[in-house]
Amino acid sequence: MISAFEATTETASGEKVGRPRLLKTYLLEANRGLPENKYYGTELSAEKVETNIPEISILTLKQNGTNKTVRFYVDTSDRRFWLLHTNALATDARDLFDKLVYSPNVSFDKTWLPTEMIQGIADLPRNTFRGFGLFYRDFFDLNQQAEKTVEWLKMRVSGSSSMDALDALRSKDKLRSSLAYDKIRVRRGDLKEYVIDELNYDGRFTARGGTSIDAYTSLIEMTVRKYRSEIEAIEHNSLGVKQVENRTLVEGEAYDLIFEREIEDISLFIDILANSRAPFRLWGLKNKISKDEFQVFGVDLHTGDSIDLELSPRLLRVYLQEGSCGNTVLRLYTNLQHYFDSNITLNDEPLQKGD
């Protein structure tokens, strides 16, 4: 159902068979369409071909100067959250998808699914948890002399007792700040019609097996619905000046991202956080208010919106201005789970599971 084959050998009947390739879907947040000047930077070329269905197009991405080419079937039925389907090799597809998202001329971003949200998706009706992967890397390991907690952690666990294994890991003090989902594997559907699906924290779906494409697409739809609800809630609360019955009101509220782990050197932390590079994609000028208090006057490179941050050893306060993209908060939150402290909370509470 969901595999194509990489041609490697030819059977007696002339049919080419080879290593099966899996159906993959990349969930992309598009604040704007493809650039009119069709310029994607020096490394990437793209060609879009329309189909008979207005919402579906074929986008071929090519890495300039190489043979690396990937064809995506792009579903833009949802104007903000696009689905890019492909059965190309995962490494190529991922690499070119990243180049597209990070191309300076576009306003694209990945979707960033925090661990709590992924768990919420795993717990959906008709889903059975089949395993998980963890990924953590300490980007902010600034004190080379100090006793290390966890520098790097990557593991995969599968089987019916996966959750017990995760609980055992959570009980280890040394590990508790570094347990963020890289991916989960779920079985979705009933006995006959089902899919075994993997969902990564950066919005990638992979069909690992099964019999039902409907089960596969319904998991994607449910994920988009939850994600959109979280993003819209964030944007609803952004800071802005609103005219209400002749009143000009200052509305909205900052978001407090609260860490369990203490930031040892806030200045250096900001240098890494706001260095204009993926995954955080923030540019910023820092300002020291006191020994333990800093401001960052930032720009979100995903959209070009201004963003203000304030930091203390256990807090990152985010001021999102009206019209800015709520994805920024989830990008920060999710990546800080993977690169600093997986026990981060939003406004002192775990993030909603998107219920």
Next chain:
Amino acid sequence: MQPSGHTKLMNFVIGMCKKNKDWITVLSKLGYEIQIIEQTIHVSSGEAVKPDLVTASNMLLHSLVFEVKGGKSLDMEQLKRYSGMTPEDLRWLTWLSVYDKPRLQLDVCICDLAENHNSIKTFNPPFPMLTFSSAQLTKEGVFKNDELNKTFKEPISLDGKLQPLSYYPFSDEDDIAYIAVHVLRTILAIVIKESKRGHEFSEDELKKRMVTFDDVLASNFNYVWKTLSIEHRNSLKSKIEEISRRIFEKDDVGQSLGIIQQKKGYRITRNLDQFNREATRLIEELESERGQTGLTDFPH
């Protein structure tokens, strides 16, 4: 680099009306919401007052009117005008969102910083005062509303709190360097945003746009722009224009902006790093020039 006392206090009060747990949320818990910033209110005596902030609580049917004093002095005439202010003066205002206006009561409150408090006190303001130090918030005097007296009866510790400073980005009382940080950041934001829209400015176009900006553009620099008084806007406008002019006189800054907005795709982060360095250098330069009376005194 510190924001001005005025900017700090405006943020502290706005922050008290929000739910951020790492700041004081007492006013938010009592249902107070920010109603307006710097709005002129005509009082019964025929005079006018322009409070820095007006908050109101539906829960208490009460309005807390703030005069924020970042410096050491008080305008006695202004205080007299506040003395003539009655709940009636607020009841007819359409922007005040209280469900039962006939029962609305009000308190005027002076808000100041501990380092200036003794000077402010010499003016004997006839209103309760809230004073922020780095360690605590203390009340002096008595509110007409008892809930407020109970709430502020004991000093509120600020230990471990992170002061909010971005609800009210900057005012004309801020140091040039502090305003310049916002201006530099906003120019970059505009350049990046426009590039993503497929619009590339020439350096001249960008410069012209920044130094003769309108109110729409001004909202990019300071999102509460629309709420500020005309006088405040004019004062800020001239400062922002001067800073913009100063920024574009720097060849290195202009050049790095130029490369960023041309977006030729190669190593854009390197140019953003460069812009960061140039911007930081300019801010340091402005800080070192602190003490001059105006931007026109800067050497060109």
